[in-house]
Amino acid sequence: MSPPPAPSLLDGTVSGDGAIALPPLTPEDAARSRDRFRVHKARRHGRRWTLLWLLIGPGILAMLGENDGPSMISYATTGATYGIGFFLPFILVTFVMAVVCQEMAMRVGAVTHRGFGQLVLERFGPLWGWFSAGDLIFTNLVTLIAEFVAIRIGLSFFHIGSGVAALLGVVLVVFTLSGGRYWRWERIVLGMAVFNGLFLVAAIMTRPHLGTVGHALVTASPFPGGSFNTLLLLVASTIGATVTPWMIFFQQSASADKGLTPGDVRHGRYDTMVGAVLAALFGCGALIAGAALFGHGGASIQGLSGAGFPAALKLVSGNAVGTLFALGLIEAGAVAILTISASTGYAVGECIGVAHSFNNSTRRAAVFYGANIGAALIAAVIILIPGAPLLSIALNANVLATVLLPVALVFLIMLANDRELMGKWANGAATNRIAGVIVVFISICGAAYAVDSFLQAVHIV
């Protein structure tokens, strides 16, 4: 009779009597543990700034990732259409909404160590889980197309064709995925996201009248006039430029993947707020830069089927502003391609129930990495279609995100209130009230644009 196989260390540590004393460790656990070791060390030695540096990431990436190509084009369009006025403080309000939503996502991820897709699937059943993942994959594909569009617009300013834009996006995704470490991926994308600040520099270089900016921030005026449908479109797309389903999926899953624990929630909140402040500043920068075109007519934004902002800004404010805006669009599109592809990979991996972490090798998490690259590839192919209406795609991608957001938000609120999962980390009454108002507000804005534009499309009004 052959002896039973000896327990492996990977299956659990063997104590003297042969019993398993420690839980089994996967390579994913081992990679995460190494990151957590540095967090423990910084905490033990009271190194506050090191601790903050180690724990930031998912919040800033979600916020700056959402300052993506279509969002910056939306902000610039509102600036070019209405000048500096109502939309400037409105952007700030939308970022307050984003902080409330993203804080919940971070908290649920840190407390449960599970992604959003996985929790919806397990807690509410496969039907709701797949509905959520389906919404996400659909909006992500549309948004990813818009990100490639943004890169294409930026590159076209330098006379570089759409083929390079498509290739650049896909190569970036493949490059950042290689390495098998969440930490490496996060730091590369964070490094790229810093360049979102180019929009603020571009805005400063347009020399906006500070009195006008201050007046708009304080009074939320002048209120936009003109076409009611255009106003609704820009309101809906501005909301969709700030709070979206992919951000919820991404921040919850990334917080879990990074290894955040309930003890890190305070730093997770700092991360989310720093991200929101930076993103709001840079978003306002895009609006102010776009406002330089206000009064110069929409005719100046005709390049590339209506999204030639860099070229228009070059004509009105000089070559440097046009160049900065073009580089900003390339950055915004590139960072968003990485974060949105990641959220797609997380959602697919979590719903199928296979490995879904950057801390795995490509062999161990083939579905996760495949979904990441696959989503980017499909979008890259679509932008190669000549004559595509780029501005319309960019704005409608945001509107679609706004329309589909309430479902994801309701599930997020339900999870954040689930005391069985969250314990003392569950939502308080004040957070619930604010979150409820956000859901109603977003639903009304999305529906108002949808109904009004639909009635116009079928010639009823």
Place this chain on the structure above:
Amino acid sequence: MTAAEHQELVEFLERDQLVGDTSQPVGRMALSRPTSAALWALRVFVIVVSAMVIYTFVSQLVH
């Protein structure tokens, strides 16, 4: 990996953070009938509104 290395790696993770634990499904939440109805109403609302947005987008493309 030695036992000591294993012990050290486990030490820096919370027990419910290990892949072995997170891959165990959490139990299903019991949804009341009104909650289920509200979720379905929201789902139908979102599908109808999305269809309107997509229709408008496509009709703008065609014209």
